[in-house]
Amino acid sequence: MSQVALDVGFVPLLDAGPLVIAHELGFAAEEGLELRLHREPSWSALRDRLLWGTLQAAHMLAPLPVTLTAGIGGMRVAVDALSVLSVNGAMIGVRPELAERMGASDLDFLDAFAVGRALVAAGGALRIGVPFPVSMHVELLHHWLASLGDGPGFELRTVPPPRMAEAVARGEIDAFCVGEPWGSVAAEAGAAQLVLPGAAIWRFAPEKVLAALHDWTEANPELAAALMRAVWRAGRWLAAPENVGTATEIMGRAEYLDVAPEILERPLRGRLVVNSRGEERRVPAAIEFFRGAATFPWRSQALWIAESIARRIGADRAALRSAARSSFRPDLYRAALGPAGADLPGASEKLEGALPHRTEVASTLGTLLLGPDSFHDRRIFDPS
Amino acid sequence: MNPKLSIAVVEQDRERALMIVDGLRDAGEYEVMVIGDVTGLARRLAALAPDVVLIDLESPDRDVLDALTMASTPTDRPVAMFVDRSDEAVMRAAIEAGVSAYVVGGLSRERIRPVLAAAIARFHVVARLRSELAATKAALEERKVVDRAKGMLMKAKGLSEGEAYALLRRTAMDQGKKLVEVAAALITAAELLK
Numbered sequence: 001m002s003q004v005a006l007d008v009g010f011v012p013l014l015d016a017g018p019l020v021i022a023h024e025l026g027f028a029a030e031e032g033l034e035l036r037l038h039r040e041p042s043w044s045a046l047r048d049r050l051l052w053g054t055l056q057a058a059h060m061l062a063p064l065p066v067t068l069t070a071g072i073g074g075m076r077v078a079v080d081a082l083s084v085l086s087v088n089g090a091m092i093g094v095r096p097e098l099a100e101r102m103g104a105s106d107l108d109f110l111d112a113f114a115v116g117r118a119l120v121a122a123g124g125a126l127r128i129g130v131p132f133p134v135s136m137h138v139e140l141l142h143h144w145l146a147s148l149g150d151g152p153g154f155e156l157r158t159v160p161p162p163r164m165a166e167a168v169a170r171g172e173i174d175a176f177c178v179g180e181p182w183g184s185v186a187a188e189a190g191a192a193q194l195v196l197p198g199a200a201i202w203r204f205a206p207e208k209v210l211a212a213l214h215d216w217t218e219a220n221p222e223l224a225a226a227l228m229r230a231v232w233r234a235g236r237w238l239a240a241p242e243n244v245g246t247a248t249e250i251m252g253r254a255e256y257l258d259v260a261p262e263i264l265e266r267p268l269r270g271r272l273v274v275n276s277r278g279e280e281r282r283v284p285a286a287i288e289f290f291r292g293a294a295t296f297p298w299r300s301q302a303l304w305i306a307e308s309i310a311r312r313i314g315a316d317r318a319a320l321r322s323a324a325r326s327s328f329r330p331d332l333y334r335a336a337l338g339p340a341g342a343d344l345p346g347a348s349e350k351l352e353g354a355l356p357h358r359t360e361v362a363s364t365l366g367t368l369l370l371g372p373d374s375f376h377d378r379r380i381f382d383p384s
Numbered sequence: 385m386n387p388k389l390s391i392a393v394v395e396q397d398r399e400r401a402l403m404i405v406d407g408l409r410d411a412g413e414y415e416v417m418v419i420g421d422v423t424g425l426a427r428r429l430a431a432l433a434p435d436v437v438l439i440d441l442e443s444p445d446r447d448v449l450d451a452l453t454m455a456s457t458p459t460d461r462p463v464a465m466f467v468d469r470s471d472e473a474v475m476r477a478a479i480e481a482g483v484s485a486y487v488v489g490g491l492s493r494e495r496i497r498p499v500l501a502a503a504i505a506r507f508h509v510v511a512r513l514r515s516e517l518a519a520t521k522a523a524l525e526e527r528k529v530v531d532r533a534k535g536m537l538m539k540a541k542g543l544s545e546g547e548a549y550a551l552l553r554r555t556a557m558d559q560g561k562k563l564v565e566v567a568a569a570l571i572t573a574a575e576l577l578k
Contacts, residue, residue, distance in 0.1 A: 041442045044450040044465075044484075048441070052479050073453050074465055133451040157426070158451035160444035172423060 003034040004223060009046045010059040012039055012257045013161060013179045014267060015086035015208045017247065018289060019059055022234035024250050030233075031226035039255065042160060043132045050213065051077050056220075057227055059085060060211035061135045063305045069214075070306075070323035072315055073134065078214035081302070081328045082228050083337075085208040085235070087294040089267060089287035090137050090198030091183025094175040095168055096275070098122055099193035109274070109281040112200045112376035116148040119195075129159035129167050129176035136198070136207055137177040139308045144201045147377045165191040179207065180267040180287060181259050188263060190276035197272070197283045202353070204285070204292065204373035206301045209328075217332065225336035232295055232337055239290035244268045292358075292370050293345055295333075300349040300383035302328035307381075343368045352381040389491075390415040391499060392434035394445060396422060400510050404438070407506030412498055426452060436466075436496065437486040438503050441479065449486050466496055474500065481507040526564040533567035536574055 010016035022028045023035040038055065040046035047064065049055045065079040094102070102118040109115075119126075130137045138156060145154060159167045164178045165186035176186070177198065186192040198205060210231055217224045238247055248261035248268065257264065266272050270286040273279070288294040302324035310317040330348035338344055346362035355371025362368075375381075391414050395401040401418045408416050419428055425448045429437065439446055453465060466485040474497065478484065481504040487496055530552065537548035556566040 041444045042446045042450075044446045045441050048465075048479065048484065052475060054479065073450075132447050158448045160447055163444065170423070 003029065003032055004226075005034045005036055006056045006223065006227065007036045007038060007054065008057045008059075009038045009040045009049055009055040011043060011046055011161070013059075013089075013208075014181050014251065014257070014264060014287060015089050015179060015289075016059045016256070017238050017251055018085050018210075018231045018234040020234075020251060020256055021238055021247065022230040025234065025237065027233045027237070028227075028230040031230045033223070033226055033230060035230075043135075050079070050211065051075065053213075056216055056223075057082075057210060057212045060209050061132055062206040062209050062301070063134050063136060063139065063309065064132075065209060065211050065327040066302055066305050066320065066324050067134050067309065069327040070315070070320045072309070072313075072320070079211055079327060080214050080217045080332070081209035081211055081297050082217065082224060083210045083232065083295045083333050084206045084297050084301075085210050085231070085289070085295070087204055087206055087288040087292075088197070088199040088285055089180050089207050090140065090177055090205075091180060091194050091267075091272070092141075092175065092177045092196040092198065093168070093183050093186055093192035093194045094119075095171075096190065096193055098174055099195060099275070102195065104193055104195045105275075105279060107195070109194075109196065109272075110200045110283070112144055112196060113147075115196045115200075116144060120148055120150070124174075125153040125155065126175055127155050127157055127173045129164055129173040129178070130156050131159065131161045131164075131178055133158060134309075136205055136305075137179075139305060139312070140198050140201045140205060141177050142312055143308065144376065165189050168192045181257065181263050184263050184266050184272065185259060187273060187275055192275075194272055194274040194281075197286060199283060199285055201376050202373070203375075204288075204294075204371065206298075206305075207287075209297065214327075217329070221332075224332065228333065228336040229340045232340065232342065235289040235295050238268075239288070239294075241269075292373075293343075293368060296345060297328040297330050297333055298348065298350060298352075299325055299328050299330060300352050300381070303349070303383040304352050304381050338364065345370070349383050352383070353378075354380045388413055388415050389436060389495060389499065390417070390432075390434045391436045391438060392417050392419055392429065392432055394419045394422065394425065394437060394439040394443065394449070396420055400514070403510050403513075404503065404506045407502050407509075408499065411502035414499070422448070425449070433488070435488050435491055436499055437488070438499075439484055439486070440507070441482040441484050446484060452486070466493075466500065471497075474504075477504050481505075482511060483507045529564055529571065530567045533570045536570060 010019055028035045046058055050058045065081045068077050068079045101122040107114050157173055161178050161182040164176045164182050167173050169191040183194055187194050237243055248264040251257050251264055252259055252261040267286045270283045272281050272283055274281050306320035306324035310320045334344055343363045343365040353375040355373045357372055358369050359371050361370050393404050405416045408414050422445045466487045483503045485500055534548040537543055556563045
């Protein structure tokens with residue numbers, strides 16, 4: 001059988017895993033696809049190559065299809081989020097001196113209020129590094145810092161993920177919020193102490209999506225479905241604890257992340273080493289590739305993103321909401337993955353943050369458990 | 385009436401930066417500056433306030449520039465990435481040459497196009513020179529490794545230079561490896577046995 005070649009872009013992060021595994025372990029080949037993976041130096045380069053057609057699909061920050069579709073940031077191009085690649089996986093870290101002043105080592109690593117209060121008490125304006133201005137990192141930081149009342153003054157600086165450790169070590173930033181493994185890499189190097197996982201702000205935050213141009217998806221429905229199936233199976237494989245060792249060996253290779261497998265294991269096993277003294281913290285669902293319908297592109301997640309951005313930058317709320325509804329594609333997900341054996345939820349929108357515990361929900365196969373998905377401030381987001 | 389366009393080139397490699405600057409100066413009356421140190425790139429750009437910023441598509445610092453397109457405080461000069469949808473060929477040429485341009489303050493595309501055209505031409509030349517340089521360096525490096533291995537064989541086994549080379553080449557062929565790999569393996573093994 002001849003294989004169809006697809007050029008797919010990724011940025012070196014652990015959550016590119018489903019694409020790498022789909023290629024390396026033959027899930028793509030089983031669907032008749034040859035994935036040509038391109039490691040991109042920046043999110044803007046990846047976006048441009050997708051927009052100009054040199055890539056057919058890409059690993060993408062979850063809010064980016066929404067803002068591109070809405071035309072925020074100068075370009076208006078309809079981009080589809082075919083599925084969610086990963087949930088959670090971001091880490092917040094601070095300079096070691098700041099961690100010392102906060103008494104970070106004695107705080108509950110999962111208590112966003114306690115860590116936030118300590119940060120306020122430590123005083124001073126914060127320069128916080130984030131990988132890209134349109135990202136869950138930015139939205140989660142705003143959600144968290146705004147909840148602290150008279151919180152710390154802060155300024156966001158864009159720093160490419162692999163340079164986060166260097167930026168904090170050179171004193172260009174005081175803190176960061178970055179996707180793994182780059183938080184763990186900074187902690188390992190002694191440049192920063194991890195103080196809070198993104199999952200402590202929102203316990204089930206969509207992080208990256210599988211994206212393609214809307215026009216491409218429309219013109220190539222079979223290819224899009226094949227790619228979704230391959231990536232979904234790769235996510236299921238990645239989520240199995242017995243595969244962690246193999247996964248880290250593959251992901252660690254020079255052409256992918258070029259990071260020691262031992263460091264990649266930490267987020268995958270939910271055992272983070274938070275500083276160079278080797279202090280360890282357990283994080284449930286530190287990064288999710290499958291469980292709890294992690295890969296389902298909920299319209300309500302997209303709407304949370306739209307509302308959050310609209311509030312933050314004062315953009316047109318109706319336009320963002322409409323872009324959110326059209327860019328996340330649960331309809332395509334259902335059509336492609338139902339026949340492949342995915343247990344599909346009964347609805348495509350839900351209250352976000354309403355499940356404090358793992359909860360059984362209506363689904364096609366009757367086995368689906370969702371949550372916990374709470375926000376740290378117990379707020380519940382109603383998408384309607 | 386139009387004042388000279390000011391162009392900032394973000395490039396850490398000095399030689400490369402100078403070549404791009406020369407190319408732009410040949411193309412027209414521009415005020416060209418180079419930002420070589422990317423630390424605090426956003427602040428530097430704010431201070432220089434150029435009309436156009438050129439940056440390598442492969443540079444990880446592009447995201448810093450991109451962040452400026454999201455800046456929304458009224459005092460900021462608006463920055464946009466230059467995308468000319470009416471001219472597919474120019475954009476394709478730019479992406480192939482690996483150049484991206486950011487434009488400050490709503491300049492007309494007629495004024496940007498010649499800048500972009502000159503940048504595209506120069507980025508191509510620079511990319512070619514860079515890969516040639518890398519290839520030359522690698523070849524030199526390989527020769528050094530082979531020479532060292534040859535020297536070790538000559539000393540240890542009392543061979544002539546020609547015999548030592550022949551032995552290395554024969555071993556490489558037998559093992560289906562490159563000559564330089566066999567030479568490197570020999571050097572590593574010899575260091576372990578010291």
